Amino acid sequence: MAELITIEDPQDPRLRDFVALTDVELRRRREPEEGLFIAEGEKVIRRARQSGYRMRSMLLSSKWIDVMRDVIDEVPAPVYAVAPELAEQVTGYHVHRGAIASMQRKPLPEVDELLSTGRRIAVLEGLTDHANIGAVYRSAAALGVDALLLSPDCADPLYRRAVKVSMGAVFTVPYAVLESWPQDLEKVRRAGYDILALTPHHDAVPLSEVSEERLRRCAVMLGSEGHGLSPEALRAADEWVRIPMSHGIDSLNIAAAAAISFYALAEQAKD
Amino acid sequence: MAELITIEDPQDPRLRDFVALTDVELRRRREPEEGLFIAEGEKVIRRARQSGYRMRSMLLSSKWIDVMRDVIDEVPAPVYAVAPELAEQVTGYHVHRGAIASMQRKPLPEVDELLSTGRRIAVLEGLTDHANIGAVYRSAAALGVDALLLSPDCADPLYRRAVKVSMGAVFTVPYAVLESWPQDLEKVRRAGYDILALTPHHDAVPLSEVSEERLRRCAVMLGSEGHGLSPEALRAADEWVRIPMSHGIDSLNIAAAAAISFYALAEQAKD
Known part of the structure; x- marks a missing residue:
């Protein structure tokens, strides 16, 4: 059972995980470094826990205590009850979802392990917009x-906005980060996936005409919004x-x- | 050719169209009432003009004068050159896209007219998020x-954020607003469209199994993010x-x- 601690001083060091949530630059650096991420709102917090993430601490305003009672009873992490004004002072914004939790990251799976099962995966190149990352996971x-x-160079899927837009799908879809780009695409191919690069280029095959053979095990590769896939990524693909x-x-x-x-x-693989 | 007018007073009444752009409530009311909408950034302003919208006035910082020179030379509307700080004071935000234009709305087409041509349309119920509206148009x-x-009850597709997210598609995809909901769906059916309601309900037919007959002329109907289609809209559909x-x-x-x-x-209609 969590301790329920009332805090009235915005400088209280126990609130450190929640400081300046609107400072994207700061949070982008701090969160991976310190091994935490932020889950916001009842639904997302519950989903993070169901997916096996450990709670470091939770911040909530008193009217949310009842809603979150079962979580408070279950987790060993400290729970800080604060006034809405104090929550705003600490985080930098009006926390209208009432509860925010700091969760402990887990080590990501190894790329080879991730590739060993599964039939259809996606590879993202240079997606830097957190909302787009979240939408792709969803x-x-x-x-x-x-x-x-x-x-x-992709944005962090566990960044607050990505988590929110994904509706928690960032917790359930397994993912890994490739270290060498685009060299590590070779690992994907060695694991038996055909790499399909999505591009508006007129030489590319319409999606509906991808051959059955390619569909058996395939990785669809998507580029950033601004420029699409890089020439290197396009060259590394098996088909456009x-x-x-x-x-x-x-x-x-x-x-x-x-x-x-x-x-x-998915539809064509069914045929 | 436009007059190029330098303005140094944020209270100048000629800047009225651009006042408080971040005040969603105010702008939501004022813009349709006064028959204007805001196009932001070079690309979107050009697209609005290409789609036949008349410019009422344009606000830009001096370093954008050269980029927009051809537009300034062509339009009869006044162009206000201002300091970036003044633009921010007037609009309420830092105008990093450099140029914003106030454009005159055009009357929307009649529903029956819109339905008389075309083969595949979409009907939106209760979409109130401007980014979603923009994305659907795109x-x-x-x-x-x-x-x-x-x-x-849908949000205004010509609201600044919807325009931006749509990349100007709100100017090119013809649209109309139904007056009586869902009664006016009868107009859609009378024009020969089968109404397909998109719903996660397990009784619904998978998209890939929609019959050829329905595809000949169809209207796909989409509900709001929160609750999906209303029971009334679902009842008015020909198929789920x-x-x-x-x-x-x-x-x-x-x-x-x-x-x-x-x-x-679109794919299935090709078969």
């Missing part, structure tokens, strides 16, 4: 993508695939493109 | 949706359709669901 969870691999688009339209948003490609590959 | 433009119909999802996942984000359904219906 679609991956809904559409049966077995795992995600990220290039080294595209979503047929109306004349004169340059592109879909990355979250939409991801959702469509996950759906299309 | 996907609609890319994936060949001929028109959008909105329920009366669903995106097959992994066990235990409640739903996709509305923008992802829209993109997938637009893609799937």
Whole structure:
């Protein structure tokens, strides 16, 4: 059972995990370094726990104590009850979801381990927008993508906004970060996946025409919103695939493109 | 050719169209009432003009004058050159895209007129998030949706954030607002469209199994992110359709669901 501790001093060092949540630069550095991430709101906090993340501490305003009573009773972590004004002073914003938890990160799985099972995965290159990362995880969870691999320059999927947009899917879709880019794509290929690069290029094959053989085990690779896949990533692919688009339209948003490609590959694998 | 006017007083009444752009409540009321909307950034301003919207006035910082020179030379509207600090004082935020234009709205087409051509349209119920509205328009433009119909409680597609997220697709995809909801769906049916309600309900037909007959002319109907389609809208549909999802996942984000359904219906109509 958690201790329920009332705190009235915004400088209290026990609140350190929750300081300046709106300072993206600071949090981006601190959270991975210190091995924590922030889960916000009742639903997301519960999902993080169900996925086996250990709670370091929780901050809530007193009217949320009853809602979170069962969690408070179960976790050994300290729970800090504070006034909404104090929560705002500490975090930098009005915490309208009432409860925020600091959770302990877990080590990511090894790439080879992740690749050993599964049939359909996705590889992301250079996605730096947290909302886009979160949206891709949410679609991956809904559409049966077995795992995600990220290039080294992708944004952190456990960053607060990514967690929120994903509705907790960042906790359930297994993922790993490739160390050498794009060299480590070779690991994907060695594990038996065909690498399909999603690109609007006119030489690419429409998604609906990807061969059965490629669908047996495949990794769909998606690039950043601004520039798409890099020339190096495109060169490393086994095939270029595209979503047929109306004349004169340059592109879909990355979250939409991801959702469509996950759906299309799942549907075609059924045939 | 536009007059280029330097303004140094943030209270100057000529800047009225640009006042308090971050005050969502105020702008939501004022913009439709006064028949204007805001286009932000070079690309979006150009797209609005190409789509036949008349410029009322433009606000820019002096270093953007050269970039926008051709536009300034062409439009008869006044162009206000201001310091970045003054732009921020007036609008309420740091205008990093350098130029914002106030554009004149055009009357929306009649529903019956919109329905008379086209083969595949989408109907949106209760979408109140501007980013979602923008994302749906962008996907609609890319994936060949001929028109959008909105329920009366949908957010304004010409609101600044929707315009931005849509990358200007709100200017090119024709749309109208239904007056009586859901009664006006009868107009859609009378025009020969089968109404397909997208819902996660297990009784719904998977998108890939929609019959050829329904695909000949169809309207896919999407509900709000929070609650999906209302019971009234579901009752008014000809068929319920669903995106097959992994066990235990409640739903996709509305923008992802829209993109997938637009893609799937376009692909199947090709067969």
